[in-house]
Amino acid sequence: METTAAASARPADILVGLTPAQLQAVSHVAGPLLILAGPGSGKTRVVTHRIANLLQQGIPGKQILALTFTNKAADEMKARLARLVPLPTVWMGTFHRFCARLLRQYASYVGLEENFSIYDVEDARRMLAEALADEGVELTHATPDGVAHAISWAKNNLLTPEKYEPRRGHYLGGIVEKVYPAYQNRLLQANAVDFDDLLLHVATLLRENAELRARLDDRYRYILVDEYQDTNLAQYAIVRALSIDHPNLAVTGDPDQSIYGWRGANLSNILEFEKDFPNVRVVRLEQNYRSTKAILRVADELIRHNVRRKQKDLFTDNPEGPPVRLITYPTQRDEADHIAATIAGQVQAGRRRPRDFAIFYRTNALSRQLEHALRDHVLPYQIVNGLEFYQRKEIKDVLAYLHLLNNSRSDVALLRIINVPARKIGKASVARLAEYARMKGLPLLEAARRSGLIEDLGKGAALAIARFVALYDRLGESVHDPVEELVGRVLTDTGYREVLENSESEEDQERLANIEELLTAAREFDIRNPGGGHLEQFLEESSLVADTDAWESEVDRVTLMTLHAAKGLEFPCVFIVAVENGLLPHERSMHDEEKLEEERRLMFVGITRASEELQLSHADYRAFRGLACPTVPSPFLMELPRHEMDCLGFTGRKTTPDWVGDLEPQAHADADDASQLVDRDEEFVQEDPDAVPGSKRKRSTSPALTSGLITAADLLTKQSRPRVSPSVFKHGMVVDHPDYGPGTIIALSGEGTKRNAVVRFFSDQSERTFRVAFSDLTPAEVE
């Protein structure tokens, strides 16, 4: 079909170069669509091209909704769509984010206020512990974890406290029946939700408000759901409710990659999609464009052992590639060392770059030895997860202040910070305060306002609490300021920074560095959301980020992550470690056929991330709680086509095949030449800050050290210049002003020439705001 050149250019871009199957999916417009996409089959390409095509067909972007499971996936989709279509107004994001947004609008429908807090797992756990105590429940045969999981399961299956019915004689069920209502009540009292509530509340909202449901159905006429195999009942209900009048629902997924059953994901959703939606068009994307034939065969053989699946034929036109390696190491240490040595060898030989490699493991705890080994071989790496940035104590402390400022009913936040830093409000006083609050049915903060009236409270404690409330109110005056400024004030006025600065401990210095990162994150947020008054949104964003979001594809580092986090990614060389019985499959999943299949899928996901080379390994001995224990190889290994793989026992002395890299010389260099190691180590550390943009969360080898280095270096170079660069000024810094004398920077906000600093001067405690770039402020002399 010939049209004018200008008009035809775009459609041609979008539809060109697609296989018949892909084209079928991309050009599908109305009605339900199921895309069964095997690994590496170009799924993201199909999805983005299809959205572009919808837009091309004149469908307004506002009517399109694309739901993903991770922010990373959403960002990736956005980026790729942006290359196809200018400025799409399509809403793309995670289920949880979408629900949070909807819930803010309709909070009152479910008994919340719009400024509700989102509690993370730890917050929710605390609240659950209180609920357990409240109900006087003693756990004998269950853990709090188990109870939390059961409640989460109920919520994911749309069981509200009223609807929950335990199986008869089921111990855990009986506990849940008692505690679940109390827990939910507390959440409501605190004007808070947990992660599961985001979905549950929205599902409820849609079910109980026909008119609202119809309105939203009409608004989101074209819905896409990525990773549909991982949806749970609540998510299913939401998507379903929005696709009744306009059943233009397109889902993509792969039953073989469903790895979130433990989170309530229901494989039936995808397996029975065709029953749910009559007239569905099914497109199968089976050709793999990622992996070599050798890798794909291994993946295929493994997954064939699953019974509950849709048979799919994986094939590729890619080259055969080297055989998949299966190595047995004596110990976990040898495993880690040898992998690091192999990578180092390849990198030094110039054959590969660090970023070409990924190491996957079943549990986070397994990352430690690998980290050590990589560090020993001076290889830069990024580790996804570990201790998540937003889960760190200092970050949670500061955020708790913000949470309480945003939602004064958030008792969990108050409990967290009422005595942090220490202000002489001890456990006993807090307990009395809580008791008073409980009796009067007040949020803790309200109770604290009346501390003078609480009889049980000693004079000193009452006064300390009153001071805390005064501090809170003072900070409250700044809630509409830019977030970075608010965080700065919190750090200064609460004395939090001062305590850390005065501390000698290494740990606290690291905390300071982390807080510096939080300030950077706040600053970046302010830049994206100018004008201030977006505290709530900032908190929401920080609650809903996941650790996998921290992974950066651009950085030249070896990637370490769990198999779960690996989904959706791709690397030339992949190592999967600890393929041992009890770890993969995990022992908690070993004895249940359904769970075992999920473990097999997990391994399948890991294998199919590799495009060129794959190594599976296990060790004869592995440390378990500090003790070396003999291991048993994973039964999954027996299911692989071992006759065509490179199966090797490893002694460390044997002549090694050429792919092993130069193990011997490497080991010698490290052992013999300690000074060289140190030198290279320093190099690595100095490189670090540049390689990692400020706001990104990852466990760096030594945040305190690295950021100390930049700051000091920064200061030295900048100070020698005639004009002081604005970037010199940091939160908490002591500065000099020709007219007002010395003072402390208590807050900073804005950027470039508009960057403002609020300085509190020592002489009269007055606060003044300066445009940093044009002020006469100078950093005070450091002795």
Added chain:
DNA sequence: TGTGAGTTGATTTTT
């Protein structure tokens, strides 16, 4: 009230 030593108990995966 805060601190430090000592004990205990737990470790799957994540929005």
Added chain:
DNA sequence: TCAACTCACA
């Protein structure tokens, strides 16, 4: 292995 929690003491 390690972090969180308890208990005794200042």
